[in-house]
Amino acid sequence: MTTYLDMAGIGKSFSGVPVLAGVSWSLRPGEVHVLAGENGAGKTTLIKILAGVHADYEGEIRLAGDRVRFRNPGEAARCGIAAIHQDIAVVPSMNVRDNIFLGREMVGGLPWMRFRAERARAGDILSRLGLDLDLTRPLEDFPVSVRQMIEIAKALVHDARIIIMDEPTSALNEAEAGRLFEIIRDLKGQGCAIVFISHRLEEIYRIGDRITVLRDGRSIRTAAAADLGPDGLVELMVGREVDRHFPARGSRPGRPLLRAEGVSVPDPAGVKRWAVEDASFDLREGEILGVAGLRGSGNSELFHGLFGALGRGVRGRVSLDGDAYRPVSPADAIRRGLVLMTNDRKASGLVPTMSVSRNISLASLEAFSPRGWIRARRETEAARERIRSFGIKVRSADQDVATLSGGNQQKVLLARWIEARPKVLLLDEPTTGIDVGAKTEIYRLLNAWTAARKGVLLITSELPELLSLSDRILVMHRGRIMAEFDRREATQERVIRAAMGKEEQT
Amino acid sequence: MTIPTGSPQDTSLRRLFRSPAFRALAALLLVVLIGSLFNAGGAFFRWPTHRDMLRHISVFGILACGLTLVIITSGIDLAVGSVLGFSAVLFSLLSLQLGWSAWQAIPVCLLAGAACGLMSGGLVAKFKLQPFIATLAMMVFARGLAKWISGGRKVSTAVQLADGSFQYRDVPPVFEAIGSKLFGQNIAVVTLVFLACVLICFVLLAKLRWGRYLYAVGGNEEAARLSGVPVAKSKLLAYGLCGLLSAVAGICHAVQEQQGDPEAGTTYELTAIAIVVIGGTNMLGGKGGIGLTLIGAMTIGYLEKILSLNAVGEATRLMLTGLIIVGAVLFQRHRK
Numbered sequence: 008m009t010t011y012l013d014m015a016g017i018g019k020s021f022s023g024v025p026v027l028a029g030v031s032w033s034l035r036p037g038e039v040h041v042l043a044g045e046n047g048a049g050k051t052t053l054i055k056i057l058a059g060v061h062a063d064y065e066g067e068i069r070l071a072g073d074r075v076r077f078r079n080p081g082e083a084a085r086c087g088i089a090a091i092h093q094d095i096a097v098v099p100s101m102n103v104r105d106n107i108f109l110g111r112e113m114v115g116g117l118p119w120m121r122f123r124a125e126r127a128r129a130g131d132i133l134s135r136l137g138l139d140l141d142l143t144r145p146l147e148d149f150p151v152s153v154r155q156m157i158e159i160a161k162a163l164v165h166d167a168r169i170i171i172m173d174e175p176t177s178a179l180n181e182a183e184a185g186r187l188f189e190i191i192r193d194l195k196g197q198g199c200a201i202v203f204i205s206h207r208l209e210e211i212y213r214i215g216d217r218i219t220v221l222r223d224g225r226s227i228r229t230a231a232a233a234d235l236g237p238d239g240l241v242e243l244m245v246g247r248e249v250d251r252h253f254p255a256r257g258s259r260p261g262r263p264l265l266r267a268e269g270v271s272v273p274d275p276a277g278v279k280r281w282a283v284e285d286a287s288f289d290l291r292e293g294e295i296l297g298v299a300g301l302r303g304s305g306n307s308e309l310f311h312g313l314f315g316a317l318g319r320g321v322r323g324r325v326s327l328d329g330d331a332y333r334p335v336s337p338a339d340a341i342r343r344g345l346v347l348m349t350n351d352r353k354a355s356g357l358v359p360t361m362s363v364s365r366n367i368s369l370a371s372l373e374a375f376s377p378r379g380w381i382r383a384r385r386e387t388e389a390a391r392e393r394i395r396s397f398g399i400k401v402r403s404a405d406q407d408v409a410t411l412s413g414g415n416q417q418k419v420l421l422a423r424w425i426e427a428r429p430k431v432l433l434l435d436e437p438t439t440g441i442d443v444g445a446k447t448e449i450y451r452l453l454n455a456w457t458a459a460r461k462g463v464l465l466i467t468s469e470l471p472e473l474l475s476l477s478d479r480i481l482v483m484h485r486g487r488i489m490a491e492f493d494r495r496e497a498t499q500e501r502v503i504r505a506a507m508g509k510e511e512q513t
Numbered sequence: 514m515t516i517p518t519g520s521p522q523d524t525s526l527r528r529l530f531r532s533p534a535f536r537a538l539a540a541l542l543l544v545v546l547i548g549s550l551f552n553a554g555g556a557f558f559r560w561p562t563h564r565d566m567l568r569h570i571s572v573f574g575i576l577a578c579g580l581t582l583v584i585i586t587s588g589i590d591l592a593v594g595s596v597l598g599f600s601a602v603l604f605s606l607l608s609l610q611l612g613w614s615a616w617q618a619i620p621v622c623l624l625a626g627a628a629c630g631l632m633s634g635g636l637v638a639k640f641k642l643q644p645f646i647a648t649l650a651m652m653v654f655a656r657g658l659a660k661w662i663s664g665g666r667k668v669s670t671a672v673q674l675a676d677g678s679f680q681y682r683d684v685p686p687v688f689e690a691i692g693s694k695l696f697g698q699n700i701a702v703v704t705l706v707f708l709a710c711v712l713i714c715f716v717l718l719a720k721l722r723w724g725r726y727l728y729a730v731g732g733n734e735e736a737a738r739l740s741g742v743p744v745a746k747s748k749l750l751a752y753g754l755c756g757l758l759s760a761v762a763g764i765c766h767a768v769q770e771q772q773g774d775p776e777a778g779t780t781y782e783l784t785a786i787a788i789v790v791i792g793g794t795n796m797l798g799g800k801g802g803i804g805l806t807l808i809g810a811m812t813i814g815y816l817e818k819i820l821s822l823n824a825v826g827e828a829t830r831l832m833l834t835g836l837i838i839v840g841a842v843l844f845q846r847h848r849k
Binding site for chain 2: 314316336340347355358361370379380381
């Protein structure tokens with residue numbers, strides 16, 4: 008089969024540090040080509056070169072046989088290459104139509120916009136994507152999944168022949184991801200080539216035709232997905248044999264740590280309604296309690312409400328380690344031994360202007376500053392200890408946290424919350440956007456904490472992860488707890504069915 | 514995603530060159546070098562030139578100290594110049610005309626300045642007003658206060674009596690004290706006040722938990738809140754201290770002028786912001802420090818001194834200063 012795109016001997020360095028070296032791979036029309044590799048393997052850099060973001064690189068790119076060299080994203084777009092980057096690049100305050108045509112506005116002879124033509128074309132494209140949206144509404148009115156679709160719509164406006172998707176499903180739930188895969192199949196059918204990056208193995212095998220594995224900036228191997236099993240893939244990515252995905256755990260849950268009775272949480276958007284209604288559960292010592300639910304099910308709001316992040320509006324009775332507890336503020340929750348790691352490390356997790364060590368100590372500063380004076384040496388030593396035991400890859404504890412890879416940043420956040428010495432951890436998507444190696448290490452940390460009799464409430468949209476890690480699983484749907492499964496009785500099908508609001512058939 | 518982790522190229526020397534303190538110092542050294550080239554017949558090499566530069570820049574430097582605290586929380590305080598004017602007038606009224614002792618007048622002025630800052634801070638922290646708008650309002654309001662309590666006239670030792678004639682009062686000793694120079698006339702007291710303000714801010718920012726809170730709030734407010742940082746109180750602290758330091762500057766200004774001018778400090782906020790920015794404190798918040806502001810104050814101070822020593826006209830001086838601010842900031846910009 009002929010190739011449409013060839014990248015040969017691609018190399019790229021940042022301030023003298025090689026990030027890519029001698030990477031070669033090719034893309035055929037109508038295929039979904041997965042780029043696989045750990046964080047820092049060079050996937051994102053490679054696609055940024057292809058998309059014209061990085062203009063200075065070594066090597067050669069051939070598009071349909073012709074040598075090309077893009078100096079900026081605009082040139083790449085004109086050659087039919089569209090990239091959907093990790094951080095969704097839409098303008099939330101602008102309406103749907105203007106977002107779709109951003110940078111490619113249809114103008115007449117004079118610099119007047121041809122709104123009617125744009126509307127017709129946008130309608131066309133959206134219907135191809137199976138969407139029916141009010142084009143004049145600002146994009147911020149729509150959920151993240153729609154914004155993702157708008158990115159794809161932008162690619163289609165450009166008549167893209169190559170569409171690059173960098174972790175497109177990380178912000179989507181199962182149903183939305185399924186919809187995205189249907190669209191990808193349609194695009195394939197129309198002869199588009201898709202470059203697909205994902206950290207989720209099941210997705211890779213669900214949608215990928217061929218896989219190219221990158222490791223430490225080199226292309227290790229390209230193979231048909233059918234010829235390369237998940238175990239082999241992970242081995243190639245990590246460069247060593249990974250013994251087990253989910254380490255085994257001998258859990259014997261003890262007495263209740265966190266008990267909620269009839270807890271209701273107000274909608275954080277300020278709308279007069281409950282995001283969580285009448286939730287009751289208990290979490291025991293040494294237990295991981297999974298909280299499943301589609302986006303909007305209220306599981307994330309439940310965490311925020313219990314943590315006091317939504318203020319004093321939470322109703323119901325909660326007890327924490329035997330004492331009555333009323334969510335008031337994050338500061339109060341932390342003091343009482345309840346911590347929340349949010350699902351968005353950029354927006355509400357890291358302080359990017361601070362060093363690794365200061366990020367780690369942030370939630371436990373009072374312990375490091377008796378009478379208000381910070382004991383710098385004690386702080387650094389504690390951070391170094393966490394860096395070592397968590398296996399965080401840094402040059403020094405004083406390094407800016409913003410320079411770390413996603414997985415290491417995630418570990419810094421976990422270190423922050425463990426440093427606060429909690430009894431109960433609320434973890435909202437602790438493994439988003441991080442590589443297999445880092446995930447396994449986070450599983451190992453979870454096990455260590457449950458062995459130390461801490462309790463964990465866990466949200467993760469990766470069902471296999473949820474099923475393997477949780478001792479019990481609560482399933483939420485529209486703000487209510489629909490079902491509770493024991494570890495042994497939980498299956499993907501049962502959890503999804505409950506999450507979509509279907510009662511258990513008995 | 515690409516991290517130069519432990520690469521040989523990233524030596525500690527390289528990191529030093531990239532540090533903001535190094536870049537700020539380099540800019541200062543460059544200005545001093547220019548000064549020694551254009552030394553106006555050796556005037557630049559005499560200590561009184563440096564002493565006067567320091568004395569002149571001190572009032573601006575004190576304002577810049579307070580602004581540094583606010584800018585680190587990713588805010589801005591446009592009211593520093595007006596609060597300076599207000600407290601200069603208040604101090605002159607109390608001590609020159611009403612005959613209060615320094616120990617009564619100074620604390621009252623400081624409290625008044627802090628109250629102005631806390632009001633801005635309250636609008637920002639509690640009512641979620643944008644710092645630019647809240648402090649713009651305070652800038653106008655404090656200027657009004659200054660004009661109101663002074664009746665729009667300069668407050669000096671001349672007291673108008675009932676018959677319309679003027680009586681001149683003695684200048685109180687506190688004016689002499691703050692206005693004087695120490696160590697054999699070698700350093701001005703206002704410069705020492707400025708350095709004391711730098712020291713206090715340094716301790717707060719580098720050594721105290723509350724200083725860390727200011728950086729956290731400026732770096733990522735939501736993350737700070739969810740980590741238990743008292744965000745509102747941190748902002749109140751920054752704006753309150755900024756107001757207090759503006760009052761300190763106001764007292765110094767009144768002493769230097771021997772009067773309280775209700776127009777005093779107009780546009781001073783711009784010079785103070787320039788000092789903070791030239792020092793290298795990031796206007797986006799979360800990064801910077803008071804040492805940088807000290808360096809920035811000296812850079813601006815030397816710049817103006819050199820230009821005036823060489824009798825450069827005001828028009829050229831202003832244009833050059835504008836260009837140099839841009840140059841310094843471009844030079845310091847952290848390259849990604």
